[in-house]
Amino acid sequence: SNLLKESHDLEDALLLRLAIAEKKLNTTQHKWQNAMKQRVELREIRHDSFHASDLANYYIHVQPNKSKALYWANINWQQAKMNIDQALIVQAKRM
Structure with a gap:
């Protein structure tokens, strides 16, 4: 609870x-x-690509916005290139 x-x-x-x-x-x-x-x-103001995965997930699950979700998922993919990152792009495209 303190957390x-x-x-x-x-x-x-x-x-x-x-x-x-x-x-x-x-x-x-x-x-x-x-x-x-x-x-x-x-x-977003800082264009913080370190948190691109979190931003993509936010726009998929909390505040749906396909274009922003896809934008941040692609930024994330450029950095990480793991299966989960590719799946994030697929999720964004399916919105």
């Missing part, structure tokens, strides 16, 4: 998973989705 008190201290990957879970619960509360939205906006 979840301060969203600004959470790693992007964990914050993303909390936002996805919150969205799947379909609650009126959007604490984690809003926190992840702010994080995504910051990463």
